[in-house]
Amino acid sequence: MAATEAQGLGVYLREDAAGAHGGVGSLDHEDSEDCILEPLSLPESPGGPTALAGPPSVPCIFCEEHFPVAEQDKLLKHMIIEHKIVIADVKLVADFQRYILYWRKRFTEQPITDFCSVIRINSTAPFEEQDNYFLLCDVLPEDRVLREELQKQKLKEILDQQQRERNDTSFHGVCMFCTEEFHGNRSVLLNHMAREHAFNIGLPDNIVNCAEFLRTLQKKLDNLQCLYCEKTFRDKNTLKDHMRKKQHRRINPKNRDYDRFYVINYLELGKSWEEVQLEDDRELLDLPEDDWSDWKEYPVCAVCLFCEEQEETVDQLCVHMEDTHGFDLLRIKSELGLNFYQQVKLVNFIRRQVHQCRCYGCHVKFRSKTELRTHMEEAKHASLLPDRKTWDQLEYYFPTYENDTLLCTLSDSESDLTAQEREENVPVISEDTSKLRALKRSSVLNQLLLQECLEN
Numbered sequence: 001m002a003a004t005e006a007q008g009l010g011v012y013l014r015e016d017a018a019g020a021h022g023g024v025g026s027l028d029h030e031d032s033e034d035c036i037l038e039p040l041s042l043p044e045s046p047g048g049p050t051a052l053a054g055p056p057s058v059p060c061i062f063c064e065e066h067f068p069v070a071e072q073d074k075l076l077k078h079m080i081i082e083h084k085i086v087i088a089d090v091k092l093v094a095d096f097q098r099y100i101l102y103w104r105k106r107f108t109e110q111p112i113t114d115f116c117s118v119i120r121i122n123s124t125a126p127f128e129e130q131d132n133y134f135l136l137c138d139v140l141p142e143d144r145v146l147r148e149e150l151q152k153q154k155l156k157e158i159l160d161q162q163q164r165e166r167n168d169t170s171f172h173g174v175c176m177f178c179t180e181e182f183h184g185n186r187s188v189l190l191n192h193m194a195r196e197h198a199f200n201i202g203l204p205d206n207i208v209n210c211a212e213f214l215r216t217l218q219k220k221l222d223n224l225q226c227l228y229c230e231k232t233f234r235d236k237n238t239l240k241d242h243m244r245k246k247q248h249r250r251i252n253p254k255n256r257d258y259d260r261f262y263v264i265n266y267l268e269l270g271k272s273w274e275e276v277q278l279e280d281d282r283e284l285l286d287l288p289e290d291d292w293s294d295w296k297e298y299p300v301c302a303v304c305l306f307c308e309e310q311e312e313t314v315d316q317l318c319v320h321m322e323d324t325h326g327f328d329l330l331r332i333k334s335e336l337g338l339n340f341y342q343q344v345k346l347v348n349f350i351r352r353q354v355h356q357c358r359c360y361g362c363h364v365k366f367r368s369k370t371e372l373r374t375h376m377e378e379a380k381h382a383s384l385l386p387d388r389k390t391w392d393q394l395e396y397y398f399p400t401y402e403n404d405t406l407l408c409t410l411s412d413s414e415s416d417l418t419a420q421e422r423e424e425n426v427p428v429i430s431e432d433t434s435k436l437r438a439l440k441r442s443s444v445l446n447q448l449l450l451q452e453c454l455e456n
Contacts (some may be wrong), residue, residue, distance in 0.1 A: 061104045088137035094154035162208045186210045198402045199249040213261040302406040314409045327382040343410045349391035351400035
């Protein structure tokens with residue numbers, strides 16, 4: 001029964017879509033045979049009045065009242081007051097307009113009582129004061145199949161749109177936090193904001209309708225509104241300081257207006273991304289025993305010091321920097337005998353100089369990072385480090401980029417120590433200094449000094 005209804009619904013939805021576009025397509029085919037020598041006008045809606053410019057509307061199920069799609073609450077209120085019909089879980093309907101059109105057609109074919117549950121209110125009152133309301137919900141198999149079919153079609157449209165955006169190379173956008181412009185694919189701008197400004201709205205492949213998403217965020221910033229706490233400030237500088245100090249360079253996860261921009265919210269009928277993730281966690285908790293045999297550890301990519309190249313391991317990244325930029329991090333670390341903290345300061349120093357488009361070899365400042373890279377590669381200034389006192393400073397303990405994963409992959413193992421450091425064997429012994437007189441008599445230092453004197 002459900003399969004038959006699904007086929008019928010599929011035919012209805014396809015016919016509905018074909019009827020909306022079939023007239024225009026046939027005219028285009030006929031006109032393509034002739035030369036176009038004058039301006040053309042689109043044809044009127046077949047079998048109806050002249051189409052007026054404006055937002056799409058949704059009709060009432062029972063009467064000729066129409067409401068804009070964006071004002072569906074008014075339509076629902078109208079149907080409750082005027083026609084005493086309630087639609088359950090409207091938020092779970094993927095395409096509200098087509099849902100209404102389907103039931104508008106079905107209610108002309110059969111009585112409403114064949115589809116809806118009857119709810120009688122004021123049942124204890126006199127008969128003339130009692131009212132019957134009709135509930136349309138997915139308990140009815142036909143309604144459930146319709147909602148699932150609309151959900152599948154919506155998901156297909158979203159995935160098609162996502163694929164178009166992934167392949168699109170005509171994207172143009174400006175960073176919301178600086179004046180840099182980007183051309184090509186949307187991922188270039190998103191990766192820039194994540195890397196340079198620590199503003200991460202998710203992986204580009206998980207986002208759909210990206211241009212509209214960015215316009216929505218930009219509008220909030222133009223209105224001096226924080227993207228996370230959504231408070232409004234008096235000027236841009238105050239807003240920037242607030243978002244930086246409070247670490248509010250992220251979107252509010254509780255704002256449901258953002259859900260439509262993430263593919264995960266279209267995967268299952270009526271489930272948001274939080275509910276999907278909660279189900280995943282619940283499945284993990286229900287496991288009878290901890291089995292990590294199928295665990296796959298995905299490496300964290302580290303970004304090159306001079307360009308945007310990313311590698312999964314430090315060794316691969318070092319090979320890239322040596323081959324492309326002439327910068328041998330492992331050789332510099334070995335020759336200068338750098339420990340972990342000195343490596344951190346050196347990396348943060350280079351990051352800051354490159355971010356400021358300044359060559360640390362000759363101290364010349366350039367207009368862009370591209371010009372800086374070209375200069376350093378041609379002049380071979382990448383390996384021309386300044387004196388240690390220039391970069392071995394306390395200020396470079398703090399990362400230039402908050403999400404710099406290269407800092408997490410630096411090593412200071414026993415194999416990285418120099419031969420002289422490995423030969424040094426200086427014991428470090430903690431002793432109780434609360435009783436100095438007893439310590440002088442029994443300290444292990446006396447034995448060490450005595451042993452050294454005997455050896456000499």
